Amino acid sequence: MTLLKLNKLIVRFGGLTAVEDVDCVVRERQIFSIIGPNGAGKTTVFNAITGIYEPSGGTIEFRGQPLRRRLSWQVLVLCVVVGLITGFGAALVSVDVNALWRAAIKRNYARPGEPFSYAAAGHDAWNYMQGTLALDRMRGNRWAVRTPDGRRTLGYAKSHDEAEQMRSRFEKLIDAAGSTTAPVERDGKWVVRDRDDTENLASFEAEADARAVLDKYATLARDPAARRRSALVALLLGIVVGSAGTWAVWSRARRTPEVISRAGIARTFQNIRLFQNMTVLENVLTGMDRGLRGGVIRMALQLPGIRQQERAARERARRLLGFVGLAGKERMLAKNLPYGDQRRLEIARALATEPQLILLDEPAAGMNPAESIELNRLIGQIRDQGLSVLLIEHHMKVVMGISDRIAVLDYGAKIAEGTPEEVRKNPKVIAAYLGSEEVS
Amino acid sequence: MSPASRKRPPVELLYLAVLLAYPLLVYPEDALFRLTEISIGMQLTYIFIYAILALGLNVVVGFTGLLHLGIAAFFGIGAYITGILTVPAYPFQLGFLAALALSTAGAALLGVLLGAPTLRLRGDYLAIVTLGFGEVTRFTLRNLEEITAGTRGLNPVPAPSLPVAMTVPLHWLGIEPDWSLDYRLFYYLALGLLLLVVVLLRNLEHSRLGRAWVAIREDELAATCMGINAARVKLSAFALGCGLAGMAGCLYATTLTSTAGPDAFDFNRSIIMLCCIILGGLGSVRGTLLGVFLLIGFDNVVAPILDGLIQGADINPSGNPLLTFSNWKLMIFGLALILMMRFRPEGLIPSVQIEAEMTKDLPGPRGIRAEAR
Numbered sequence: 001m002t003l004l005k006l007n008k009l010i011v012r013f014g015g016l017t018a019v020e021d022v023d024c025v026v027r028e029r030q031i032f033s034i035i036g037p038n039g040a041g042k043t044t045v046f047n048a049i050t051g052i053y054e055p056s057g058g059t060i061e062f063r064g065q066p067l068r069r070r071l072s073w074q075v076l077v078l079c080v081v082v083g084l085i086t087g088f089g090a091a092l093v094s095v096d097v098n099a100l101w102r103a104a105i106k107r108n109y110a111r112p113g114e115p116f117s118y119a120a121a122g123h124d125a126w127n128y129m130q131g132t133l134a135l136d137r138m139r140g141n142r143w144a145v146r147t148p149d150g151r152r153t154l155g156y157a158k159s160h161d162e163a164e165q166m167r168s169r170f171e172k173l174i175d176a177a178g179s180t181t182a183p184v185e186r187d188g189k190w191v192v193r194d195r196d197d198t199e200n201l202a203s204f205e206a207e208a209d210a211r212a213v214l215d216k217y218a219t220l221a222r223d224p225a226a227r228r229r230s231a232l233v234a235l236l237l238g239i240v241v242g243s244a245g246t247w248a249v250w251s252r253a254r255r256t257p258e259v260i261s262r263a264g265i266a267r268t269f270q271n272i273r274l275f276q277n278m279t280v281l282e283n284v285l286t287g288m289d290r291g292l293r294g295g296v297i298r299m300a301l302q303l304p305g306i307r308q309q310e311r312a313a314r315e316r317a318r319r320l321l322g323f324v325g326l327a328g329k330e331r332m333l334a335k336n337l338p339y340g341d342q343r344r345l346e347i348a349r350a351l352a353t354e355p356q357l358i359l360l361d362e363p364a365a366g367m368n369p370a371e372s373i374e375l376n377r378l379i380g381q382i383r384d385q386g387l388s389v390l391l392i393e394h395h396m397k398v399v400m401g402i403s404d405r406i407a408v409l410d411y412g413a414k415i416a417e418g419t420p421e422e423v424r425k426n427p428k429v430i431a432a433y434l435g436s437e438e439v440s
Numbered sequence: 441m442s443p444a445s446r447k448r449p450p451v452e453l454l455y456l457a458v459l460l461a462y463p464l465l466v467y468p469e470d471a472l473f474r475l476t477e478i479s480i481g482m483q484l485t486y487i488f489i490y491a492i493l494a495l496g497l498n499v500v501v502g503f504t505g506l507l508h509l510g511i512a513a514f515f516g517i518g519a520y521i522t523g524i525l526t527v528p529a530y531p532f533q534l535g536f537l538a539a540l541a542l543s544t545a546g547a548a549l550l551g552v553l554l555g556a557p558t559l560r561l562r563g564d565y566l567a568i569v570t571l572g573f574g575e576v577t578r579f580t581l582r583n584l585e586e587i588t589a590g591t592r593g594l595n596p597v598p599a600p601s602l603p604v605a606m607t608v609p610l611h612w613l614g615i616e617p618d619w620s621l622d623y624r625l626f627y628y629l630a631l632g633l634l635l636l637v638v639v640l641l642r643n644l645e646h647s648r649l650g651r652a653w654v655a656i657r658e659d660e661l662a663a664t665c666m667g668i669n670a671a672r673v674k675l676s677a678f679a680l681g682c683g684l685a686g687m688a689g690c691l692y693a694t695t696l697t698s699t700a701g702p703d704a705f706d707f708n709r710s711i712i713m714l715c716c717i718i719l720g721g722l723g724s725v726r727g728t729l730l731g732v733f734l735l736i737g738f739d740n741v742v743a744p745i746l747d748g749l750i751q752g753a754d755i756n757p758s759g760n761p762l763l764t765f766s767n768w769k770l771m772i773f774g775l776a777l778i779l780m781m782r783f784r785p786e787g788l789i790p791s792v793q794i795e796a797e798m799t800k801d802l803p804g805p806r807g808i809r810a811e812a813r
Contacts, residue, residue, distance in 0.1 A: 050665060085553070098586040106586065109531040116531030142698035245557075253671075275658035277791070279653070284649075286655045290667040292648045296676065300640040306647065320649035353667050 001028050003063060003357055003388050004049070004265075010057035011041070011048050018044045020412045021058070025359065026388050031379060033391045033399045034425075037432060038410035040083035042392045043270055045409070046359050049390075051260040062357070067263050069254040078245040079250070086242025089234045095129060095227060099149035103128035107136060107150050129231065131224020133174075134165050135160075145170055148224060165254040173201050176214070178221025183210035212285075236251050245294035262290055266350035267359035272342045280345055284317040287352030318350065323379060324348040340371045347378070357388045364395045376402050400424065408432065452726070459484070459631060463624040464613060475748035482623045483740040489691045491732040492637050494716045495725065496684025499641070501714065502723035502791070503650065504677040505657030506559070507567040509710050510574025514682040516705030517550055518543040518689025520581060523699035525596035536600030540690045547686020548679040554555070555678035559671060574710055581702035595698035602630070626695045634689065637684060641725055643679075653677050653725070675808035691742025712736075719780055730788055735773070743769050 006024040010017065019041040022144040026032045033380045034042050047053045049060055051067070059066060083138070095210040109116045119299060127134060128148045135145045137276065138156070143163035144213035145154045154170050157163035165400075172194045181197075183190045204210040277285050292313060294306045321327055343363050350358055360379070364372040372395055379389055379402055393399045399406065401419070406423045408416040410432040416423055423429055462468060463481050472480045493515055521543040525534045534542070558569045568751045581588050589592065599619030602610075607617045616622035644650050652673045655663040663668050693699045712735065720731025746765040749758055756763035780787075 051662065054666075082556075098584050101584075104585045105530065112528040143683055143690065148521075253575060257661070257664040258667055258669050261665055267665055269662065273659050275655050275661040275662065277658060282654075284662070286668070287653050287666045289648055289652055294648065296644070296680075299649055300644050302643045302647070308646070409452055 002026075003030075004390070005029050005057065005061040005064075006045070006049070009048060009055055009060065011044050011053055012056040015334040018412050019048065022407075022409070022412075022414050024407055024414075024417075026390055028356075028388055029386060029393060030401050030404045031383055031385055031389045033393060033403040033406045035393065035399055035406060040409040041410075041412040042409055043142070043361060044392075044412075046267060046392065048360055049260070049359065050265060051255050051257040054255060056233055062260075062265060064264055067255060067260050067265075069250075069259045073251055079246045082084075082246040083239040083241075083243030086245075087238030089236035090234035090301070091231045093162065093232045096149075099151075100125060100128055101392070102148050102151075103134065107134065129228065131228060133170055135163050137166060147220065161348070169201060170217075172199075173213075174217045174221045176201060177217035178225070181214070183207055183214065186300060197336065247367060261353055261355075264354070264356040264361065266355035266357075267354045268343070268346040268350050268361055270361040270365070272339075272346055274342055274345060274349070276333070276335040278334055279330065280326060280332050280334055281314065282339065283345055283349050284320055284352045285313055285335050288313050288317065289354060320348045320351055321345075323381070330345035340367050343367070343375075344378070347382075351382070355387065357390060358382065359390045361392050362394060363391070364393055364398045367395075369397075372398055442799070450657045456635075463627050464775050464783065466614075470488075473747075475746040475752060478744050479606060479623055480628055480741055480745075483744075485623065485627045485695060486635045486692075486740060487736050488627075488763070489688050489695065490507075490713070490736050491634050491729055492691070492718075493685050493727050494713050494732045495637055495641060496681040496688065497686070497713050498681075498717045498723065498725070498728045499677050499684070500655070500681035502717055503653040503657065504674060506674060506677065508564065508681065509567050509707070510569045510570035510572075510577070510676075511681070511685050511713055512705040512707070512709035513577035514551060514575040514685035515689040515709065516577060516581060516699075516702065518686030519549045519693035519699045520576070520689075521546045521592070521686065521694035521707070522617045522690040522693045524587065525598055526597050526694075527594045528596070528598070529589075529594070533598075539685060539694075543690035544683045544687040547689065548683030551678045551682025552675060552793065554682075556677050559678065568642075571707065571710075574705075574707055578702045578706055581705070585697055588629065588699075591701045593699040593701045593704075597652060597693045597697050597699065599697070600694065602794070622698075628694070630691055633687070637687075638725060638729070645725065649676060651675070710726045715777060718787060719777070721790040723789070723791035724789050727789035727791070734788075738773070739769060 003311045004024070004026040006019060007020055009019055009024075011019040022045060024034075024045075026031070034045065036042055044053065050053045071188060084185070088414075095226055103200075104121045107124060108121050124134065131145075131148050133154065134146045134148055134150055136146055136150070137142055140260060141159065142161060143157045145157065145167050146152060146271075147154065155166055157166050173192065176192060176195050179195050179211070181193065181195060183192050183204070186200075189205065190207045191203045192201045192210055193215060194201055195201065202210070202213060204213070292309060294303075294309065298306050318327070318330060321330055324347050326337075326341060326344055326348065329341065332411065334342065343365075347358075347360065347363065363379070364375050367375060376398055379391070379398075385391055391399070403420055406416075406418065406420055408423060408426070409412055409427050411430075415427045415432060417429045418426070462484070469479070469481050493511065494513075497508060497511045500506050500511075504786060522529055522539045524534045525539045525542060526536075527533075554570070554573050561569060582590055602617055602619075602625070610625075615624050617625075619625050652663065652668050655666070655668060656670055656673055660670055663673075664764050714730035714737045717728045718731070719735060720729065721727025743766050750763060752767060761767050
């Protein structure tokens with residue numbers, strides 16, 4: 001059965017094509033080798049498969065599916081939540097959180113020990129955003145009419161009813177000042193009328209006085225409207241930018257190494273990339289990460305379930321280390337291992353992720369003949385456990401000895417594919433490795 | 441922790457016993473007070489608080505390898521959240537435990553908000569972002585005059601309330617059940633929280649998450665190829681580190697009975713904390729604690745004692761500034777750091793050694809060979 005299928009894979013870096021139109025099919029329980037001269041693009045193919053590079057063209061299918069992070073409802077919820085947080089933050093900045101605090105909290109709690117009501121604070125906060133004038137109770141049942149942020153006092157009243165009337169008059173006045181209303185002359189006085197021209201709000205002896213009053217309130221009129229507008233714009237813009245940004249970041253990171261590893265493809269690296277300052281055992285345990293469960297709190301408290309799981313994981317890690325021939329070295333730091341052991345540890349770490357396909361990038365590099373024979377056996381055993389192996393290798397002994405199928409890359413293109421016997425005899429392959437004979 | 445490590449009582453228990461006993465033996469505190477005219481016990485309390493802060497920073501910088509230069513901002517955020525939630529000038533007036541939980545959670549949340557968009561940055565770039573955030577936070581705290589009272593800070597932050605059941609055992613130990621009269625209540629509160637944090641962090645360090653943090657520090661690409669979600673793991677480190685900083689901030693404000701001004705949470709404090717964990721050994725809980733005790737202890741405890749001794753011995757009757765030890769503090773501090781970097785760049789107790797030592801106690805090779813056969 002087909003496990004991995006590369007279909008016309010292309011990887012370009014800028015104008016440089018590293019891999020061109022490579023087709024490959026790896027079946028289950030198969031050892032598939034990719035060989036070719038240096039710079040043929042073998043490691044690039046690996047990097048494209050494991051999600052380190054995004055292919056420029058073509059498809060990579062694993063068990064008939066493109067390996068991408070699935071869209072789930074959590075992602076959508078995350079987008080909305082981030083959008084709301086951004087929008088809310090932007091709106092807070094735009095309404096001046098300082099003044100809002102003053103209007104909602106400080107005005108309702110002027111002296112310590114006063115009763116405080118969250119409902120009243122919420123009401124005042126809403127009024128502040130609306131730009132409604134605020135009523136403050138003073139000592140001796142006097143009331144003050146103030147600007148929404150409580151900074152300017154417009155007038156005082158002797159009772160609540162009177163204060164309400166005063167507020168409504170001021171609001172009409174501000175409304176009028178904000179519109180194009182001009183003072184009109186009535187019975188020898190200059191009168192400011194409300195916006196709908198139904199009642200007199202104030203009257204003055206001189207036209208200049210009336211105009212001055214209108215000018216004074218015009219700034220107040222512009223202020224709340226502008227603030228409302230900018231808060232709304234900030235809120236909406238924040239929501240859009242926040243959720244669109246989250247979506248963009250998410251959708252660009254759908255094909256990451258992590259997703260591919262979790263789908264069942266593990267790999268080793270040509271230039272060994274172990275966790276140098278961790279012990280051998282911890283390296284393997286890190287590979288098991290996806291199989292372990294438990295939240296932060298349970299881990300911090302080391303609840304029995306977590307401990308048991310950890311013990312089982314250690315047990316499995318030791319078995320894996322025994323399998324690759326590193327038994328007894330689990331306490332060493334990875335960086336202190338000899339070279340051949342480091343390669344084996346990388347294989348153990350990759351196996352710990354419980355893959356169905358394992359990608360080995362030049363596992364025999366730097367090994368002596370005895371070690372590479374040992375490695376051959378190990379790769380064979382991995383296949384016997386039911387895994388497929390995709391191998392990049394230069395040691396022909398290793399490649400020819402164990403491969404079921406071989407593909408040859410040269411200058412980024414596949415020049416041959418077949419069983420070891422077929423590839424060995426292919427003239428194109430011989431030409432690529434040894435150079436073609438000149439025709440004279 | 442492995443069962444074998446329980447058998448051999450670690451040397452830390454001895455230190456812990458000394459710290460637990462110090463306030464109960466009244467004599468050393470009194471003698472030191474006569475010498476230095478400051479309460480060394482109170483200074484130790486601050487050291488415990490800074491130790492929590494440094495442990496938080498160590499999670500981000502030491503374990504996960506993300507250079508965070510703005511930890512003081514989260515310390516400040518914790519202090520100010522506590523201030524706003526508890527001072528009598530505001531109507532909330534929550535209890536200490538609620539303030540502690542909310543400060544921790546609030547700082548952690550802000551850490552996530554800062555981290556989520558920036559954790560894709562590597563190395564220096566992340567350092568610059570966190571540095572900038574630290575300064576932005578300081579100026580924000582200063583400019584939100586209505587909320588944070590500007591440069592004056594919020595005060596008085598009330599002391600925690602003692603459960604009634606505690607008064608009898610406290611009386612028994614000779615401790616006054618009044619926070620403002622007896623420093624020992626804060627001392628034990630801070631020490632207790634520090635212990636809790638150390639234990640929880642040790643557990644985390646040896647769990648799946650701790651391994652993922654270190655794996656990301658060691659090689660991020662290899663870690664993601666092993667199926668580790670790097671963004672999520674880094675974010676968890678950020679949240680935990682910043683949350684611990686917020687917790688330390690809450691304790692700080694409560695102990696000081698004030699949030700202090702925004703300038704108490706400046707870049708300097710971040711750098712000192714970074715020095716502490718570098719001196720002690722990046723990525724090692726033990727090293728971090730040692731670093732804090734050495735650096736902050738030198739600053740807050742050793743220097744005043746030496747000042748007191750010089751004063752007491754009548755060496756410096758004319759008040760010559762060159763003969764006041766405190767004036768040499770920064771120079772000695774700088775010199776120590778230079779020497780450290782020259783001779784022991786990995787810190788006094790580097791994590792690698794700890795790992796090697798720790799694994800000595802794991803079931804040894806014999807068990808595995810038996811298994812392999």
